[in-house]
Amino acid sequence: MNKFIVVVFSIVLVLISGCSSNNFQIKLSTPKSFTPGQASPIELKILDLEGKPVEGAKVSAVLKMQGMSHGDLSMKLQEIGDGVYAGKANIEMEGDYTAAIKIDYKGEKWAGEKRFSIVYKNAQ
Ligand SMILES: [Cu+2]
Numbered sequence: 511m512n513k514f515i516v517v518v519f520s521i522v523l524v525l526i527s528g529c530s531s532n533n534f535q536i537k538l539s540t541p542k543s544f545t546p547g548q549a550s551p552i553e554l555k556i557l558d559l560e561g562k563p564v565e566g567a568k569v570s571a572v573l574k575m576q577g578m579s580h581g582d583l584s585m586k587l588q589e590i591g592d593g594v595y596a597g598k599a600n601i602e603m604e605g606d607y608t609a610a611i612k613i614d615y616k617g618e619k620w621a622g623e624k625r626f627s628i629v630y631k632n633a634q
Pocket residue numbers: 575578580603605
């Protein structure tokens with residue numbers, strides 16, 4: 511496959527996976543930088559289509575880097591209120607990550623991916 515087809519294909523995939531989030535609006539918050547050896551806070555804000563916080567959901571996420579293995583970067587996120595679910599990940603490398611997110615809300619299941627990137631925190 512040439513590069514152009516790969517790019518078009520991934521855009522189509524992104525569009526398709528975007529459509530699967532029909533029942534929830536999900537916003538991933540991650541720090542811009544991290545300190546090696548310290549867990550990084552990861553937060554997900556989950557709203558329903560009317561913009562109301564989704565409460566009482568079971569939320570988990572697995573962080574992945576494309577083509578690399580960084581041990582177990584799976585997290586259970588704890589609800590901290592207002593539809594925000596928080597967890598920590600032991601990020602050890604800067605770069606682009608995909609968070610594979612699973613939500614179970616009263617038996618209604620959603621799975622999807624969000625992307626983010628993170629860099630090393632510069633020493634002061
Ligand atoms: Cu890596």
